[in-house]
Amino acid sequence: MTSGADLLRVEGLRITFSVLGGDVNAVRGASFRILPGKVTALVGESGSGKSAISQAIMGILPTVAKVSGRVLFNDPKAAGPVELLALEPDGREIHEIRGARISKIFQExxxxxxxxxxxxxxxxxxxxxxxxxxxxxxxxxxxxxxxxxxxxxxxxxxxxxxxxxxxxxxxxxxxxxxxxCRPALLIADEPTTALDVTVQAQILQLLRELQAKMNMAMLLITHDLGVVANMADEVVVIYHGEVVEAGPVDAIFRNPQHPYLKGLMAAVPHFDMKPGERLKALREVPVKAGTLIGGEAKRASGPDILVSVRNLSKTFTTRSSGWFGGDEESRHRAIDHVSFDIRRGECLGLVGESGCGKTTVSKILMRAVTPDSGSITFDEGEGPVDVLKLDGAELKALRSKIQMVFQDPVSSLSPRMTVKNILSEPLEIHGRGTPLSRVETVRSLLQAVGLDQRFINRYPHSFSGGQRQRIGIARALALLPQLLICDEPVSALDVSVQAQILNLLKDLQKELGLTMLFISHNLAVVDYMADRIAVMCAGRIVELAPREVLMRDPVHPYTKSLLAAVPYPDLDRKLDFDSLQRSGGSDQRQWGAQFSDGGEKDALSPAHLGGGHYVLARKSVDARELRS
Structure with missing residues (x-):
């Protein structure tokens, strides 16, 4: 096909960055096309060169970049193809194209x-x-x-x-x-990565509608194969700067050829996985949790329920001061009578959109936030402890038993501390061991999470996102906690690295007998990790059930809307955008009378549907009616 039929054609594009220590070849001879009015997906992991290609097209590469090859833009409003790489970076011609004829949506x-x-x-x-x-x-x-x-x-x-x-x-x-400015080409660089699954579905629907109405071509940069299956006409797969496979979306998904593409598809968690089936990470992490002595023995005995949460409530008050001293207070109820148990050795999934109160619950469990009311009981086998009444040495002792893995592996690690300092700090704070024995523990922790012991004196900036998250997990395991709280631990990671971390957490849970609270907005990830799942909306748990029951037979309208909004990497199970719009998601007016609060006389309370399945509904409604 000649370049005249293409809106944009990239030919033999090479991008090299000059950095201290030598040149980095970010893109190595990439070639692909974008057809008018079609969506082309550029798929690959972080560091594969996707964003560098988009910057070259836009003419916004940093000055340290050396570029060769051709990028031909066949603008319908221009006399003929324009060679974008030949234009002056700050010249009039590229300024007329950038933002008007070619525009970009950034990731964050x-x-x-x-x-x-x-x-x-x-x-x-x-x-x-x-x-x-x-x-x-x-x-x-x-x-x-x-x-x-x-x-x-x-x-x-x-x-x-x-x-x-x-x-x-x-x-x-x-x-x-x-x-x-109604551009001919829209570059969307990971436009939904930072968004909840329901908001992601809305944005994808919006982009699809606008692209069709404006007859606009789109270059969709993503690592999410579910998004690709629902949006793309053509797919370009890039690995370490090289295009390894390209073609129509049908051929790519139904008959993938390259091992890298097959590996990416096997790394995505999906709802059809059999019990015990593992994600196939592109690069497996060897787990040696046995090096952490004493983990399993400590957890062998004790009561069935490790943590019991009852009627937790928390309201945040914000005050805005005007020019003339008029203070206005606004109150936001983050958590509203939340109750659940975490059983010893299980993984409880906590699911919901941003702002629903998931992280506030985790902070209250860690005693970083104090609730307005409610109780938390922790029982490791030495008698129940009232978590909210502890202080001083008792609180410090509890914090060694409940540890947290944070969402962002970059900001949760100090850039001024080496791996040795980061991992030995919890041991120093709690007075565990001698300086010499702490170094040995650090080496054991690195082994346990699949990191080379030679990395012990490195700083966080020299690691990839997945490696940094493994350091965060190792730090959380340093004190051999009873409960591990994972707050969106994989939402910032590529799908292939995500598979590594999820498999690592599963292996550690099995070998150390860990109890976990796994917080996420991605139901497919929680489905892979959790034994039971609690669904949270607007500060309340609206449904709680064993994993297989919730996935097979959800009852609450909000749970159904969350499940319906997950994009599958499957061409035969595309998102039903029309039903998504009707479902209303977190809009309680769409839920129906039986799930809406009827005031004091008919308030909402958990209705037991049998088999450990609870749903928040009006007291007056019979449990059998809720399934209809």
Whole structure:
């Protein structure tokens, strides 16, 4: 096919970054095409060169980059193909193309939007640069597009700042900014990675509708094969800077050829996995948990329930002070009468969208936040302990028994400490061992999580995201805790690295007899990890059941909407965008009378459906009616 039939054609693209210690070949002779009005997905792990290719197309590569090859842009509004790499980086020609004919949605909407300017100012600025429209027309067109991308009140949204919007609404504002000049090509760089599964489905639906209405081509950069299956017409698979497979989405998914693509597909957790089936990570991590002596013996005895949580509630109060001293208080109930048990040796999954209260629950368990009411009982076999009444030495002792793996492996590790310092710090704080024995424990921890002992004196910046998360897990295991709280431990990782970490946690749980609370918004991940799952919405647990029961027979409308919003890497099970819109997700008005609060006389309470399956419903409703 000649380049005249393609909107964009990349030929033999090579990108090399000059850094201390030599050159890094980020992209090695990549070639692919983007057809007019079609979605081309560029798939690969972090560091494979996806974003570097998009920066080369946009002409925004850093000055340390050396580029060769050709990028031909066949703009329908231009006389003929334009060689983008031949244009001056700051010249008039590339300025006329960038933002107007080729635009980009960046991965992180919070850092991509200026905090000092309103949403409307930032979107209308693109029109000011690329069109002759006056201020009134720019505002009118901006408000029209804000309504188009899903803002209920565009006039109000125009004057709002990014911090006033949720992650999903910020991403919608980024989409509006990218589309305001009706580009021929939209580059979407991981547009849904940081979003909840339900918000992700809304953004994917929005992008698909806008792409079809505007007959716009899209380069969708992602590592999520579920997103690719639902969005793409053509797929380009890139590995270490080389295109290893490319073709129509049907051929790629139904008959993958390259071992790397097959490996990526096997690394994705899905709901059809058999009991005991493992994810196939591209690079397996050897786990030697046996080096952590004493783990299994400590957990062999004790009562069935390790942690019992009853009626936890927490309200946060924020105060805004005006110019004239008028203080206004707003109250937000983060947790509302939450109750659950964590059984010894099990993994309890806690699922829900951002803002539902999952992390607040974990912080209360760790005693980092104090609840307004409720109780937490911890019983490791030496008698029940009231967690909320502990202080001093008793609280310090408890914290050695409950440890946490955090969401972001970058910000949760000090950049000024070596791996040895990071892993030995918990031992020093709790007075475990001698300086010499602590070093041996650190080496055992590195072995346990599959890291080379030679890394002991390295700093966190020299590790990949997956390796940093393994260091975080090793730190949490240093004191051989009874309970491990994992707060979104894989949401920031590629699918292949995610498989490594999930398998590692499963192996550690089995070998050390760990009890885990696994917090996530990804139901497919929780399905792989958990024995029982609690679903949380607006501060309340709306459904709790054994994993296989919840996945096979969900009862609560919110649980059903979460399951329906998970994109499968399967062409025969695409997202039903129409039913997603009707389901309402967390909109309680869509749930039906039996699941909505009826006030004091008919309040919501957990109804037992049998087999450990509970759903939050009105007291007056018979349990049998809830399944209908």
């Amino acid at each position: 909407p919070m850092t991509s939007l200026s905090p000092l300017h309103t949403i409307g100012n930032q979107i209308s600025e693109v029109l000011q640069i690329h069109t002759e429209a006056d201020g009134a027309e720019r505002r009118q067109r901006t408000e029209q597009l804000l309504g188009y991308v899903g803002f209920g009140d565009p006039k109000r949204a125009y004057d709002m700042y990014p911090f006033e919007l949720s992650g999903g609404m910020r991403q919608r504002a980024m989409i509006a900014m990218a589309l305001i």
